[in-house]
Amino acid sequence: MKTLGLIGGMSWESSAQYYRILNEEVRRRRGGTHSAQLLLWSFDFHRIEQLQHAGQWDALAVEMAEGARRLQAGGAQLLLICTNTMHRLADAVTDAVPVPLLHIADPTAARIKADGLQRIGLLGTAFTMEQDFYRGRLERTHGLDVLVPDEDDRRTVHRIIYEELITGVVRDASRQAYVEVIQRLVARGAQGIILGCTEIMLLIGQQDSPVPLFDTTTLHALAAIDAALDD
The missing domain is CATH 3.40.50.1860 (Rossmann fold)
Known part of the structure; x- marks a missing residue:
C-alpha cells in the first residue's frame, strides 16, 4: 500500500471526510482491520481564508509548497490537496516536490x-x-x-x-x-x-x-x- 500525503485543513470539516472515506474504503477492499496508510498536513484555515480573500495567491503558493515538502519528508508517495479551490496552486505543489499529485x-x-x-x-x-x-x-x-x-x-x-x-x-x-x-x-x-x-x-x-x-x-x-x- 502506498502512503498517501494529504494537504488538508482547508477546511478540516472536509478533511475529516477524506480521512473517513479513505479508511472505510481500504477496509471495504482489504477487509478485517486494514486501514489507509497516510500522512496529513493540516493548515490553520483562518490564515488561508484571509489570504484567499486578499488575493495573496503567491503567499499561498509558498504555504502549499511547504506543506508538500513536509509530506514528502514524511514518506508520502502520492499527494492529495483536500480542497477544490486550492488546486489553483497545484503547480506550486508539483514544482516543489517530485511526489505525484492526484488532481481532484x-x-x-x-x-x-x-x-x-x-x-x-x-x-x-x-x-x-x-x-x-x-x-x-x-x-x-x-x-x-x-x-x-x-x-x-x-x-x-x-x-x-x-x-x-x-x-x-x-x-x-x-x-x-x-x-x-x-x-x-x-x-x-x-x-x-x-x-x-x-x-x-x-x-x-x-x-x-x-x-x-x-x-x-x-x-x-x-x-x-x-x-x-x-x-
Whole structure:
C-alpha cells in the first residue's frame, strides 16, 4: 500500500471526510482491520481564508509548497490537496516536490464521462466557479461543457460555504437555496452537477437534485485508494 500525503485543513470539516472515506474504503477492499496508510498536513484555515480573500495567491503558493515538502519528508508517495479551490496552486505543489499529485478534477471528469454526460453544472467557491484553473481543466483537458450559476447565485453558494459549511453549520434554508441554484442550472441544460467544494457534501445529497451529483470529495478519495492499492 502506498502512503498517501494529504494537504488538508482547508477546511478540516472536509478533511475529516477524506480521512473517513479513505479508511472505510481500504477496509471495504482489504477487509478485517486494514486501514489507509497516510500522512496529513493540516493548515490553520483562518490564515488561508484571509489570504484567499486578499488575493495573496503567491503567499499561498509558498504555504502549499511547504506543506508538500513536509509530506514528502514524511514518506508520502502520492499527494492529495483536500480542497477544490486550492488546486489553483497545484503547480506550486508539483514544482516543489517530485511526489505525484492526484488532481481532484481528473477523477471527477472521468466519472462524468463514464456516465455519458457532457454538459455539467459547477458549484463551488467563487474562486472555483469564476477562475480558469478548474473550469479550464474540465473543459480543455476533459472536453466537458461547464455551466456556472449566475452572479447572484454564485454569491449565495460562496457565502454559504465560507459563513456556514467550513464551520460545520448545516442549515435547511441553505440546502433549499442550493436546491434552487441546481434547478436553475438544470433548466439551462446541465445534465449533472459537480459539488466542486469539498464541504458541499455536508449539505447536499442526491435526493436534493433531479440530475446526478458528482461529489468531488468522495471521487477524489476513491481514486486515491485505487492508486494506493495498485500493486
